[in-house]
Structures are given as structure tokens and as C-alpha cells.
Amino acid sequence: MNAQRTRWWEYALAIILGLLAGIGIAVIESHMTISLTGAPWPVPVIMVIIAFIVLYCAWQVHCYATTEPRKRVGMKRIDxxxxxxxxxxxxxxxxxxxxxxxxxxxxxxxxxGHLDATYYRTIAIQCAFAAAASLFDMIIGIVSEGLCQLPPTEGSEHPKMKERRQQQGIA
Structure with a gap:
């Protein structure tokens, strides 16, 4: 499997699509009697907890992947x-x-534009906390993705191998 890092523009595109969807739902909600906006208070808490779980798992993968094979003897093997x-x-x-x-x-x-009304002020506060948790999730996801990156193997393209070839050619 050849996994690549997520590109920066994919995050930007996701933010823009989410922004358009959020605005669209808020517009629809303003014309109807149903409420689809806001985020219950447990949502940001659960989002942060999930981020910490993913970060912990990524840290375990990183520790195992970057440890030299000789030193892995005492470590639990990662599937x-x-x-x-x-x-x-x-x-x-x-x-x-x-x-x-x-x-x-x-x-x-x-x-x-409606912050003078208690209902909309509550929604804005809830959404601010949820947006902060979402930003935290995005950052932790990017960091965790980096932690899961495997170090390069010492194949023909590895910098150490290129250096050895140059030294052998010079010597």
C-alpha cells in the first residue's frame, strides 16, 4: 500500500465545502420551523476525546516504527x-x-446578525466551541498522520545508500 500525505488544498476544500453547507443549513433553518443549527454541549467534548485516542494510537505506531529492530525485542508488536x-x-x-x-x-x-436574540447567541456560542474542537481535531489528525509515517528503508534511494555509493566511487 502506498499511502500519501493529505495535501493542504484538500483541507482547504473541506473547510470551504463545510462552510457552504453550514451557511446553507442556516439559511434553510431560518425559513422553516425546524432547528438544525448549533451543537449540543457533549459534541465538542466527544470530538476532543476522539482526537486524543487517535493521537495515542498514532504515538504507539510512531514509537514502534522508529525503534531499531534490535531494540524492539521487549516491545509489544504492532500489527x-x-x-x-x-x-x-x-x-x-x-x-x-x-x-x-x-x-x-x-x-x-x-x-x-441576530446575536441580540438569546436563541441565536446560544447557537453562536455552541458553534464556537464546536468549531474550536473541530480545529483541534484537524490539527491532531494532521500531526497523527505525520506520526504514522514510516521512516525510509535503507533501499537504493535512501540518503545513506547514496552517500555510501558516492564514497565508494571516490575511494
Whole structure:
């Protein structure tokens, strides 16, 4: 499997799509009698907890992957499938965080003109906390994705091997 880092523009695109969706839902909600905006208080807490779980799993993968094979004797072996799942969770956390950051940001934008009303002020506060948790999720997802990156093997393209070839050619 050849996994690549998520590109910066994918996060930007996710934020923009989330922003448009958040604004769209807020506009629809303003014309109907249903409430789709806001975020219950447990949502940001759960989002942060999930981020810490993914970060912990990514840290375990990183510690195992960067430890020399001779020193791994005392360590618990990490299943490669678990390492791949951790990478997928990290990528998902980052993209979902970006989407939700845009979503809650769009809802905040649409409620700014109505902050004098208690209902909209409450929604804006809830969305601000949820947007902060979403930003945290995005950052932790990006960091976790980096932690899951394997160090280069000492194949023909490894910098140490290129250096050895140059030294042998010179000597």
C-alpha cells in the first residue's frame, strides 16, 4: 500500500465545502420551523476525546516504527493492520475536522446578525466551541498522520545508500 500525505488544498476544500453547507443549513433553518443549527454541549467534548485516542494510537505506531529492530525485542508488536487503521483514522479525523470547522464557521457567520436574540447567541456560542474542537481535531489528525509515517528503508534511494555509493566511487 502506498499511502500519501493529505495535501493542504484538500483541507482547504473541506473547510470551504463545510462552510457552504453550514451557511446553507442556516439559511434553510431560518425559513422553516425546524432547528438544525448549533451543537449540543457533549459534541465538542466527544470530538476532543476522539482526537486524543487517535493521537495515542498514532504515538504507539510512531514509537514502534522508529525503534531499531534490535531494540524492539521487549516491545509489544504492532500489527500492520492496526498501523494502517490508525493512519486511516488520522486522515479521517483531519478531513472531518476541516469539514466540521467550515460547517460550524458557516453557522456562526449566519447567526452574527441576530446575536441580540438569546436563541441565536446560544447557537453562536455552541458553534464556537464546536468549531474550536473541530480545529483541534484537524490539527491532531494532521500531526497523527505525520506520526504514522514510516521512516525510509535503507533501499537504493535512501540518503545513506547514496552517500555510501558516492564514497565508494571516490575511494
Amino acid at each position: 500492520p493492520q492496526r498501523a494502517v487503521y490508525t493512519l486511516v483514522f488520522a486522515k479521517t479525523l483531519a478531513i472531518a475536522g476541516a469539514l466540521l470547522l467550515g460547517w460550524y464557521g458557516g453557522e456562526i457567520i449566519m447567526t452574527l
